[in-house]
Amino acid sequence: MSKEYVVRLRKTDGHPNQERIVSSTHKRIICKGGRRGGKTVGVATRAVDRFLSGRRQLYAAPTTTQTDAFWFEIMRSLAEPIVAKVFKVNESERYVELPGTKQCIKAKTAWNAQTLRGDYADDLYLDEFQLMAEDTWGEIGAPMLMDNNGDAVFCYTPPSLASSGISKAKDPRHATKLFNLAKLDKSGMWETIHITSHDNPFISKEGLLNVTRDMSLDSYRREILAEDDEIERSWLVYSAFNEVVCKINSVNIQPNWPVYVGHDFGQANPAAIFVAQDPATGYFYIFNEYLPGAGKSTAQHVEAFKRIVCLPGGKENPLTYNVVKRIGGNATTEDEVRQGYTAHGWPIIAPNIVKPKNQIDRVIGLMERNKIFVLNHLTLLLSELSNCMWELDENNKPTDKIKNEPKYHLLACMRYLFSDFTPETETASNPFVIISV
Numbered sequence: 001m002s003k004e005y006v007v008r009l010r011k012t013d014g015h016p017n018q019e020r021i022v023s024s025t026h027k028r029i030i031c032k033g034g035r036r037g038g039k040t041v042g043v044a045t046r047a048v049d050r051f052l053s054g055r056r057q058l059y060a061a062p063t064t065t066q067t068d069a070f071w072f073e074i075m076r077s078l079a080e081p082i083v084a085k086v087f088k089v090n091e092s093e094r095y096v097e098l099p100g101t102k103q104c105i106k107a108k109t110a111w112n113a114q115t116l117r118g119d120y121a122d123d124l125y126l127d128e129f130q131l132m133a134e135d136t137w138g139e140i141g142a143p144m145l146m147d148n149n150g151d152a153v154f155c156y157t158p159p160s161l162a163s164s165g166i167s168k169a170k171d172p173r174h175a176t177k178l179f180n181l182a183k184l185d186k187s188g189m190w191e192t193i194h195i196t197s198h199d200n201p202f203i204s205k206e207g208l209l210n211v212t213r214d215m216s217l218d219s220y221r222r223e224i225l226a227e228d229d230e231i232e233r234s235w236l237v238y239s240a241f242n243e244v245v246c247k248i249n250s251v252n253i254q255p256n257w258p259v260y261v262g263h264d265f266g267q268a269n270p271a272a273i274f275v276a277q278d279p280a281t282g283y284f285y286i287f288n289e290y291l292p293g294a295g296k297s298t299a300q301h302v303e304a305f306k307r308i309v310c311l312p313g314g315k316e317n318p319l320t321y322n323v324v325k326r327i328g329g330n331a332t333t334e335d336e337v338r339q340g341y342t343a344h345g346w347p348i349i350a351p352n353i354v355k356p357k358n359q360i361d362r363v364i365g366l367m368e369r370n371k372i373f374v375l376n377h378l379t380l381l382l383s384e385l386s387n388c389m390w391e392l393d394e395n396n397k398p399t400d401k402i403k404n405e406p407k408y409h410l411l412a413c414m415r416y417l418f419s420d421f422t423p424e425t426e427t428a429s430n431p432f433v434i435i436s437v
Contacts, residue, residue, distance in 0.1 A: 263328025
């Protein structure tokens with residue numbers, strides 16, 4: 001009589017990109033992912049699933065820390081049949097197999113790729129591929145799949161200057177180049193997957209926020225967002241933002257400080273930023289961001305805005321910051337939207353400057369004088385600042401057009417709002433009248 005045993009695979013239905021790793025039928029898959037994005041768990045889940053179908057699985061990573069994470073998932077998933085001795089386990093050599101067959105999962109630490117020689121697999125997984133030597137795949141990995149026309153999965157995190165020093169690769173961007181080539185594939189052989197740390201619903205959002213607060217924009221871009229295209233600082237639209245000085249931990253906003261709100265409209269991605277100005281210095285402090293996604297009415301947005309501008313404490317009789325003006329939307333085409341917010345008790349006016357390039361010039365002028373400060377927990381805004389680039393011409397020179405401009409909703413709020421300030425004289429001739437309420 002046969003007996004059934006429970007295999008506990010991770011649920012991936014809340015993590016679509018991880019599910020793509022598990023279920024993809026492409027012969028070659030390359031995944032670039034942010035830290036704790038879930039790529040190793042996805043690979044382990046795929047390995048168990050394919051092992052159970054009779055296939056031989058080989059996982060390799062440069063460090064024992066990475067193989068530890070993979071091996072933990074294998075042991076957790078197969079715990080019941082392992083205890084029942086259906087599968088044989090060798091902990092020292094880190095493999096689990098069905099006795100008498102070639103069906104196996106093996107995890108190897110492959111800092112030196114030569115240690116992979118002499119083995120073969122139906123499925124090969126090369127994790128932290130950016131730290132491996134370039135010939136790990138072409139010279140050693142690919143021949144291991146010839147016997148059974150096997151499949152391969154590559155995972156990597158975009159390398160930073162710190163990681164390149166411990167890499168075995170002569171070219172620290174070799175994984176990036178493979179990813180970019182795979183994106184151009186028209187044969188159906190390759191699938192490319194991009195996972196950010198924010199995509200993983202199973203990690204602490206508060207923990208992720210605490211980690212990213214102290215990261216530079218470049219580190220955040222690579223380690224969290226998994227963005228790895230080579231960029232020059234001159235390509236960034238807001239390269240004038242001095243994060244060393246102007247990315248700050250906190251600010252003590254006084255009740256009498258004027259507060260301004262910048263808005264960007266849209267059913268799918270309405271956005272807002274909240275800015276307080278110190279009257280003594282003229283400095284602006286962006287202290288809150290709003291990017292809730294689709295599915296909320298104008299009335300719900302307004303209620304959220306009013307909660308944001310409430311002063312701390314005073315729940316019985318809430319007091320609000322001194323909101324002087326709300327600015328946003330296209331100056332010529334979105335009057336109807338502004339009227340809708342006004343009807344719900346949140347009046348918004350159009351920006352004085354119409355052309356986006358001129359609006360951006362105002363923001364840059366303020367940034368050049370270190371007048372705009374951003375609190376370091378505003379990771380969405382900081383992310384947009386670190387990624388917003390000019391489109392390049394055929395000579396890789398920046399044009400005056402923003403690359404993928406429609407996706408930068410919080411930056412649109414910023415240029416709408418700050419276009420009403422003249423950088424050279426914003427303290428002396430502030431166009432806004434400060435009133436008490």
